[in-house]
């Protein structure tokens with residue numbers, strides 16, 4: 001829900017490629033993958049020139065760096081196509097995936113599904129390449145007619161095989177501390193998917209996991225790609241890994257700009273009159289996450305984010321009450337005066353009072369900041385809901 005506002009600059013891009021290339025190993029292995037990446041991109045060029053143009057821009061940028069930073073470049077480096085794959089933007093990777101599904105997967109699945117129906121297997125429809133791979137794995141030992149059908153290669157199997165080793169290479173990221181490097185570099189402190197859990201390194205231990213935004217077993221060509229590795233909390237990473245939906249990546253520009261975490265009185269609840277305790281507020285509200293973006297909606301659903309937020313109604317009730325109190329001009333003057341008398345600057349008062357950051361650009365620094373920010377914005381837009389609820 002919070003975007004990761006980080007881009008690799010020239011030096012960091014080179015540093016990242018260096019780390020990965022060391023893992024890939026010998027110049028022969030590097031050259032092999034450089035050629036494979038080039039081959040992969042060329043297959044795109046044949047069908048989608050606009051998309052190929054976007055890929056080529058990254059390759060041109062990398063070639064430019066090799067001239068601009070000769071001292072930083074290893075003697076063995078001239079693997080622009082491999083480096084392009086390692087540093088492609090999320091948006092471009094997502095477009096490539098949709099290209100792959102359209103031209104390399106779709107027909108194959110239609111054919112296999114048709115064959116299954118012809119053989120009387122009506123309830124076994126394959127829905128995606130990931131589904132095909134899972135079922136091949138599950139049915140391999142058992143065999144049977146359906147396995148015979150689905151074990152027939154489809155077009156994408158060849159492309160997939162070219163990059164299958166990237167998954168094994170990625171497995172070495174932990175021992176080489178590349179995952180920790182990514183977390184430190186991006187400055188992610190709180191999981192960008194949920195804004196609920198801290199993620200950072202504790203000396204040699206990483207508490208953040210890297211989520212492959214595009215599933216590595218389905219799309220191994222991006223298993224090592226920087227912007228495909230999203231520092232995230234174990235819960236989000238775990239839940240998301242089982243999801244096939246098309247979701248939003250925290251690296252995408254402004255993708256989360258219209259998400260709002262909102263509270264509503266429960267349908268059964270009445271307005272709270274007179275004196276009430278925090279537990280009463282807690283028991284009478286629910287959290288709803290609202291967005292007009294379908295991808296973000298998929299994030300919310302696939303990662304059960306509303307359920308997660310509704311586990312924090314105690315905190316929500318405190319924020320709700322703080323908002324109501326702070327936004328009231330009389331009590332705000334009193335609160336401000338109290339803090340000013342303590343020597344706290346005006347800029348810091350809201351942070352002290354709410355126990356979190358309210359500025360949009362700082363929401364990634366503390367769990368639940370997004371919810372606090374959204375409650376305050378909601379109140380500013382209209383206080384009616386608050387006034388009706390807390391009479």
Ligand SMILES: [Zn+2]
Nearest residue numbers: 191194233236
């Ligand atoms: Zn999370």
